[in-house]
Amino acid sequence: MMDKELKETVLKIALKNAILHDGKASLGPVLGKLVAEKPDVKPKIKEIIPIVREVIEEVNRMPIEKQKQLLEEIAPEKLEERKTEGKRELPRIEGLQEGRVVTRFAPEPNGYLHIGHALTAFINYYYRKTYGGVFWLRFEDTNPRKEKIEFYEAIEEDLKWLGIRWDKRKCNSEDMPLYYEYARKLISNRHAYVCECELEKIRKYRLLGKECKCRTLSPEDHLEKFEKMLEGAYREGEATIRLRGDMSSPNTTLRDPVIFRIIEAEHPIQGDKYIVWPTYDYACSIQDGLCRITHVLRSAEFEIRTELQNMIRELLGLPNPIIVHYSRFNVKGTPTSKREITRLIDEGIVKGWDDPRLVTLRALRRRGILPKTIEDLMYQIGLSKANPIIDWKLLTGLNRKNVDKIANRYFAVINPILLEVENAPEREISLPIHPDKPEEKVRKFTVGDQFYISALDAKGLKRGEEIRLKDLYNIKIVDFRDSVVRGVFVDFKRLLKKKIQWVPIDQAIKLKVYVPMELIDEHGNIVRESMKTEYGYVESNVTREKVGNIVQFERYGFCRLEKISKENVEAVYAHD
Template sequence: MADDIREIIEKYALQNAVKYKAAPQAGAVMGKLMGERPDLRGRAKEVAPIVASVLSEVAEGGPERWKSRLAEIAPELLTELGGKREPDKGLADLSGAEGGVVMRFAPNPNGPPTIGSARGIIINSEYVRRYGGKFLLRFDDTDPVNKRPMPEAYGWYLEDCRWLGAVPDEVIIASDRLPEYYKVAEELIRRGGAYVCRCDQAAFKALKDGAKPCPHRGTSPEENISLWEEMMSGGLGPGDAVLRIKTDILHKDPALRDWGAFRIVTADHPRVGGRYRVWPLLDFESAVEDHLLGVTHILRGKDLMDSERRQRYLYDHMGWSYPKTIHWGRIKIHQFGSFSTSALRRALEAGEFSGWDDARMPTVRALRRRGIRPDALRKFMVELGVGETDISISMDSVYAENRKIVDPSARRRFFVKDPVEIKIEGEIPEVAAAPFHPTHDLGFREIPAGPKLLVSADDLSDLKVGASLRLKDLSNIEILSLDPLRARAIGTDPHQAKEMRLRIIHWAPPGGVPVRVMRPDGVDSGMGEVGIGEDLDRVVQFERYGFVRIDSVSVDGVVAYFAHR
């Protein structure tokens, strides 16, 4: 407890010192401390020496040291003062991690991992890799109604963790561990730290908002144990009772006043059916598990600071030490909308997506299907680092990393979007010998050619009669007519094309293979060279179009998923 208090005192002492460019003032710091920890108001005499000790340590520094330290431990307070700091790159050191860490990623499995989930999986596992210890994957699946788990999602998370190079040391499923939570609840009741509230939702909200106690708050532990047993046995039904944690009913933030820990839910759970009827709310389940599992450090969105404040009351009642917490801001990715799994699930059920791996989905499964490599995503997330500032980023950074990885081994193939037939007069080769890669020795492929070929409609928009072009790896041509599209061959020498500075376009044979490219922004259809069918599940580059992963090959043609340019 003393260490936790010292951390709070230090950040407010530093803020005061930076603001006034002078040693921090005890009164101002004490006021800030009591505002954040109202539970300490009755212990001012006990707290005052700790405040004096911390202020003495801070006063030994100077303006630069104060600002630097504040940026390190509480950058949001520096922002309040108008201070600016450059965003950190890479992972900052973890305080108190030298002897190893226990860190967890704790999703609700109501859908597969999103890109946001990938950040949590990668960063937690990377810190464990750096310091040693355990990386836990914990499924917080105790809401069978509002965030109903998907049975398939448990396996999806394990699969995506493995793909991301973050195999968990242990997997915990909260719905298997309700008896553990019941033990803690009963101990809390006996200690007087929790009570059974019989108010209906509206009545309790009115009391809470008015900073008035629930009429059941003073019920004895013995009576509360009896009511708790009624909740468990079926004597009370849904909405009849809630187990609440006692906090400061006068706290300035109503959200922290006597929060709910358990409620009665009679809906079946996808994993455990109707085995339980009293279910913990997330703040209780998560707090208890962090203690039981020995979690040392928690990475948490700054929007969940209230969760920590609520959970600390539970830890105080039980005499537990709270893990160190690192808050980070939200990330917004330009190419995608919401990462909310619930919102994505509703859109999927409404038919807006073909599946969780639809190219338009911001899921790890979709990125995998598109040909994004895990090491590209991992490198990007690690370099992004951890900071409290909300950030807006582009997937282009991930794509740049991926391009470095896939380019050396990606075969080149011809794909013509929205094909238009061109007839060529004169001598034109019947077969083109085209390299699989312009700079790496991956060999050659042979593409049937001839006097009738297909070119992309995109290449015709500014084309004029008399213009000369080079059909890549085949022939130089001069345009004779645009409608219908006709040309004549003027030689096959690529050096001639270079000397004439001819524009180069790609092409496909009429007897090629139909191709559909699934993109985040729609679908492109066209014709490709027949050999594309040999590249199932590979990432290839459609020349002058972009990198794609060949997803399926059938009698109807090829389906490819677009990765990036």
């Protein structure tokens, strides 16, 4: 290695080491890291030590701010590394008692989970796992018009994929008789009443802070009307039960909120047994009390509901959990709201909930993002209140670290061009499946004189130039004719700097790669052409893989395999 290049590498390592240790780098760790990054320095280590010492002294003389600034300039990726090597823990919150932490994940089964749900699930699961106790999976399913049986199943599957295991499971819709019992209690105690106003009027009055005349009737009258509601004497929209809150409260959720409404739709589990359905706030508050939830960790858009939910529990004599809010986060270039995603699907802009441009868990899985990566992301964001916007680069950076260790390597060439080699020695060779397993030479090739190489590599070639067909031999480029590149064999051993991937034509399988790009541009507009398709060839050794495996096509990127046969391979591009 040249002196200058070596010095720069040492400088980067020393700066990073110093920043991690209050501004003081030390020789041992820096040398260790250097050898790990550049194994070829090992034989020359004695000569190198004085250079390393010199650099360390120079670095240690700088104030830490200067060190950070310099590292940022010459190697910003090293600063990133520091962040991702952070502790895998979340802050201690109040009221955590060993073995007695009860948390829950409570999705509505009206769609597929996305990355935001996954973070909420991971956070709540974390406190149960770390401190011991009970983790509930609870379906918030009291709006029969929106919920579907397929979503209950999909949510469970997705949680299992994440590696989240629940101790207890229930559906809010199981406790309908209890919700009615509690309603009778609230009505008898003048805490709730039947309102026969139209929904539009209720909405308007709540906005104005105005009470309606239904409020003035006696509890007996309201109880009678309530029983009539249950019997089906009212149709949808004709009556609701409202909590007697405070019509002048600045918190609008407290202005006599509706706690039951009539919904004439079949429920995916309860069928047509009920028509009077509790609202989310009512059912959720009661269930958090019944399940003895000790901690609710949820995103900040729910913060406004806390007062109401605590009020419902207090009126019914149920315990309140400790509630911690953190910022809802967004992912740059893709929608995270269910409504927006549904619209994109309905308009045919994306091809379904698992379209790899989306951030539903199904989409992320198709794109080769590992569950561990999503968990890593949780540790990075933590309980941030800073409205984080997640860049795909952050997610793919975390994922790269996780897949790099497990992804088998193959040669693939995109936009293939034929390469013919004169005097090519016929050979049988075996190459390792992964750089960490040099002994596992399971990729078998029988090479002749015809190969495919990628158009991008071919474009950069010059007549007379010597290049290396990676892990094979060196050739000299002779000419380009009829879109065929011609070369001549030179030798085996010399390691030339320019190396390109190749696929022998007899071992080439057609490859199709879906390359997802940002769905929303920087102006917030939908990009219709955001799924690119690339075609090429991949070495036939790839057929030893299974669908769903993530592999690395060398110098192209990590891809998740979707279809594998002797004729065709299809994959989704994850990242480089």
